[in-house]
Amino acid sequence: MKQFFIYISIVLVTFSINAQNPNRIYKSHNEESNVFSVTTNDGKYIFQFYSEAILETTFIPKGETNIKASHAVVMPPEIIETTYKYVGNNITYGSKGLSVTITTEPFQVSYKYKGESIISEKRGYYKNEHQPMDMVNGNIIADSTEKIEFNLTKDEVLYGGGSRALGMNRRGNRLPLFNRAHYGYETESKLMNYTMPIVLSSNKYMIHFDNAPVGYLDLDSKGDNTLTYETISGRKTYQVVAGDSWYDIMDNYTELTGKQPMLPRWALGNFSSRFGYHSQEEVEMTIDKFKEENIPVDAIILDLYWFGKDIKGTMGNLEFHKDSFPNPKQMVQDLKSKNVETILITEPFILTNSKKWNEAVEENILAKDSIGNPAKYDFYFGNTGIIDIYNEKGNAWFKNIYKDLSKLGVTGFWGDLGEPEVHPHWVQHATGSSQEVHNTYGHDWAKLVYEASLEANPELRPFILMRAGYSGSQHYGLIPWSGDVSRSWGGLQSQPEIAIQMAMQGLGYMHSDLGGFAGANLDDELYARWLQYGVFQPIYRPHAQEDVPSEPVFRSEKAKNLASFAIEMRYRMLPYNYHLMAENHIEGKPLMRPLFFEEPDNQELFDYSETYLWGNDILVAPVLEAGKDVQNVYFPKTSYWFNIENDDIIEGGQTKGIQTHPAYIPTYVRAGAFIPLAKSMQSTKEYDANFIQLQYYHHESVEESERDFYFDDGKTVNAIEKEQFQILEFEAEKERRWLEIEFEAENGNNYTTETKTIELVIHNVDKKPKRIKVNKDKVNGTYNEDYKTLTLTVTWNTKEEKEVRIKLSK
Incomplete structure (x- = not known):
């Protein structure tokens, strides 16, 4: 009982x-x-x-x-x-x-x-x-x-x-x-x-x-x-x-809410950015300084001084301030001649004392108060109204602003304060109250800018940097950043977590103001470590309040040299990073990936973000504390891992203390990986797509390995749909004492193939090989006994397959 x-x-x-x-x-x-x-x-x-x-x-x-x-x-x-x-x-x-x-x-x-x-x-x-x-x-x-x-x-x-x-x-x-x-x-x-x-x-x-x-x-x-x-x-x-793997879930969710469009290739380069550049002269001087110092740069971002001399009282002008920027069209053209894109900040607020207030009222483009008048309220920048992008007139008016700026040659837009930063509950939009549209305002603003950009330049991929959005905003090309983070070690420490979490929610391009934004903290070590982390996060954009320079060209010699080394690495990784962009676009894969994606049953990794994967094959452990001599790194059990700087090999499935170096953060490559690198360049416009330094990380534990890499011209809208792309396929296989590496290409029907030069570098080759053949021809390679690498140059017509066979010594 x-x-x-x-x-x-x-x-x-x-x-x-x-x-x-x-x-x-x-x-x-x-x-x-x-x-x-x-x-x-x-x-x-x-x-x-x-x-x-x-x-x-x-x-x-x-x-x-x-x-x-x-x-x-x-x-x-x-x-x-x-x-x-x-x-x-x-x-x-x-x-x-x-x-x-x-x-x-x-x-x-x-x-x-x-x-x-x-x-x-x-x-x-x-x-x-x-x-x-x-x-x-x-x-x-x-x-x-x-x-x-x-x-x-x-x-x-x-x-x-x-x-x-x-x-x-x-x-x-x-x-x-x-x-x-x-x-x-x-x-x-x-x-x-x-x-x-x-x-x-x-x-899952x-x-x-x-x-x-x-x-x-x-x-x-x-x-x-x-x-x-x-x-x-x-x-x-x-x-x-749901899904069988984390990658399936990412793919399914981004199919539901929309894949991120491909960005222009220049978006993977270095940006010059600060709060802010006060004049055309200052903009041009800054870029000239990058050129003098031979530090690559692809874009410059103009903060709010482009439309006024003062922080307060000018928001909503939305046109170049002629005293400070006397010839903006010429400035944009001159920057473009130096391979530098121009990005402008915009906000959705029209101040009552701005040049556009009367026009905004007359055109009926503003959100309303409870009795139907333009809603007006105070915030930091002045007394303001907000553009009602849910009103057809407001949407069209704002779109035309972006189209007119695009005609000047501006190729990127920064949407700031789009939470919206101040948005009283009594404000009424055409489709509902502020509480009903507050969270989606940035989302729908991104859609507006995306559409305006394509209407102005149908053949150019939009670039849209936004501080706020909502679920699904990746579909409109929104590139988010993590807000006004403290310029401190604490600010840096939270960044990998924020970026990884957002990537898991479909926003693969979450990034931070490299170096930190808020506070007058002149700390070269912090600056260098943040920029080193930036190599392995989606957008490389140092940005800060102007009391401490964000641009490496204005920092101390030590900081400048460390930053230059990091930026150089970022540019050399362009073909690898561009493939990550394609994976995100096609399959919704994050660029930054938590380690539990690699070991989904390892509960100890569920709350771990200190080390992460950059793409499939690069393991990154940012240095997030001052004076850190030894960094603890967890190495996933799924592979052996090569130190990217010295080829030391570590077996996966363990945490090891790694000695840090001031010039770079602990970075490792998966055994069996192919990593394509580019020549050094000063701008992505100089990128030579017909040269690849192809690093292969040979290891006895890997019997067979295959990697694909996506290529296109870096600018065509919907290049995949238009079949204007190429996918290079590299496969390595071990057969007894022979290592075979095959090259094959899938070419879109409208892609013009060209002959490529492949500088193949094979790591972890214990002894000088006995014989090397490319197809049926015997060739010589260069063996480095100290680094245990074999290097050979292969000329490859990508319409045909190519095979490299290497007979390894016992």
Whole structure:
């Protein structure tokens, strides 16, 4: 009898944990036109597959209508083969991969991927009193909020929520979904410029809450294994995204919300940037200084002084200030003749004393107050209104600004303060209140700039740098940065985590102001270490307040030399980095990748960001502390790893203390990897795509290895669709004492092939080889006994295959 009562107790506890809202009662279900629906006493569930690994769920409360418009989803639902089962109390509707089960009594919605449980609703949808947070007091205003609540397993690690500095595992936090700048943050920031309603789990699934209005993301803050999405209004829609690997999940999510377009190749070069350049003369002098010092540079960014002499009172002019920039068109042309692109800052605010205020009022392009007048309010830069990009007139007016600037030769735009930085709750836009569009303002602004750029220059890839956006913004080419980080070691320490987390949420180009932005900290060691880290993060852009120079040409000789070495390395890695851009565009792969992508079952790596992968084959351990002589590096167990500077080989599956060097950070290459390098250059415009120094990291543990590298002209829009691309394929195979390396190319139908010179460098060759053959011809190579490398030059017509055979000595 005692055992019976224990059993009943266990059953009751199980029901209390797993049962959903106790007041929700199943009524009926139906499938029609590839949409599965379940009706309850208080509303209706709609389930629709986008693919075999993406399932969208919408709950429509009784008396409400379905809001179909999504701010993020661009993928049309696929018609896929589904299965249906109704056994006992369980109704299961699924694809070959993902399935949803509705338990009719007690009511429950749960999800599985290939038979394994991944997540279930707890209370599901419900509504109750708003519980405001002090950090967003006055920003998120509502009497009640709508929630969707889920069960979590006790051990899963949670990622997501956008850009934050919290440590990789964000479980235990209630996070506001309200884009807001955090000036001068260091190692912790719970709220920053770029929030997203996304949760990823170490159990390999993602949930995207497809809703624009502000709210919260509660990642089990009460410690009761509960995940809650909370919003003031809008859609009760979420997509569950699954996959066999982390890379599958990234690919599936970015297919759902849109892949990042290819950037222009010059975006991978070095930028000259500061707050800010005061005149045309200063711009030209700065670039001339780069040229004099032989430090490569591809672009210069003009901060807000391009439209006015003062920080305050000029925002919204949106045209060159003639006193300071007397001939902007000539300046842009002169910069272009020096292989330097011009990027201009813009903001969505029109000050009431700016040159464009009267025009903005007359053209009816501004957001409104409660009685329909242009909304006006004060912030740091002055008394202002904000452009209503949701108003057709406002959208067209702002687009024309960008088109006119493009006609001057400007090829990149920087969208600043796009949270928007100050956005009172009473401001009304054409499509809703500020609270309804606040988080998506930067997202939709990026779309506007992207479209304007292509309308002005249909054959040039846009470059759009933005401080704020939302889920799916990568589809419009948005390149985010991590805001006004402190110029301190603490500021540097948070950067790998922020970039990796954002990359996992689809924003592969998250980067930082290299050297740090906020504070007058003249620290050469910090500056050098930050720029060394910058070699292996997406955009290379030193930027800071002008009291301490951000450009290496204005730093001490020591700092300048260290920076120059890092920048040189960045440029030499151009063909490898460009392939990472293509992988991101085609498959949604992050450029920076956490090590648990490599070892998905290693729980010790779930909260680890100090070492990461740059692409597939380069392991990077940034030096994040002052005076650090020894850096602890974890080497993934999946490979042996070559020190990129001296070829020391370390077996994976261990953490080792690595002696640091002032000129570079610990960087390793995977055994069996091919790494293509370019010649030294002063600009990506000088890049010689017909020369590749191809490094092959030979190791006895690798019997066979293959790598592909993507090439195109670096500027054509939709080059893949137009078949104006080339993929070079390199394969290495060991057969007894012979090492065979094959070259093969896949050429797009509209790609003009050219003969390439391949300087092949093979590492870890113990002795001088006995024989080397290219196809059937015997050739000589150069063997370096000290470094154990073999170098030979191969001329390759990429219309044909090429084979290199090397007979290794015993």
